[in-house]
């Protein structure tokens with residue numbers, strides 16, 4: 001589903017690569033944690049998958065297509081197939097919960113009827129049934145993140161990318177968020193999550209890829225946050 005072949009990324013104006021000779025293969029339906037210190041290259045790897053930036057050398061494949069060779073007009077389509085969730089939720093504050101989720105379907109051209117069934121269904125999946133008419137600022141942080149996840153998943157993407165989704169949440173709330181990401185993963189969606197949250201990684205026991213200064217230093221199935229021999 002995602003394949004990096006000897007990917008090196010050096011940002012313009014810098015000499016030290018943000019990623020260096022990274023080769024990684026993520027199969028359809030996998031759940032992968034990307035860990036590593038601040039500046040180790042996690043966000044760069046996620047941005048490459050979304051083609052928000054391009055490799056300096058090497059190849060990035062998403063769903064069998066080399067994304068560097070993808071025509072510009074096909075990039076929105078690629079991004080439609082990838083849901084994204086961030087630490088800071090990024091909800092539209094002047095829209096209700098339901099409208100925030102519906103918006104993701106409107107921009108991808110779904111009919112009103114599809115939206116009317118899919119939005120409540122997805123809100124239920126994330127545990128927000130009956131809260132569609134609330135405004136984001138009336139919700140707790142954990143609930144706002146659930147809205148963001150519903151919005152990312154409502155179009156049933158092949159891949160869900162989550163960049164520090166529990167970074168602003170307390171441990172108990174984070175457990176709830178991870179249950180939802182696990183549920184989404186079980187529907188067949190590939191999940192890639194960058195995180196500093198050791199508790200979450202240790203609890204989930206999924207594949208862990210660790211970056212250090214742009215290089216993969218560990219790729220462990222059913223892994224933990226810190227290295228164990």
Ligand SMILES: Nc1ncnc2c1ncn2[C@@H]1O[C@H](COP(=O)(O)OP(=O)(O)OP(=O)(O)O)[C@@H](O)[C@H]1O
Nearest residue numbers: 011012014018036037038039040041042043044045
């Ligand atoms: N747009 C950019 N221009 C120049 N250098 C950049 C740019 N984006 C990132 N970098 C550099 O690339 C390296 C990797 O950054 P990246 O954001 O990928 O790390 P990260 O592991 O996601 O960090 P964090 O955990 O803090 O989000 C860092 O040295 C950073 O300074």
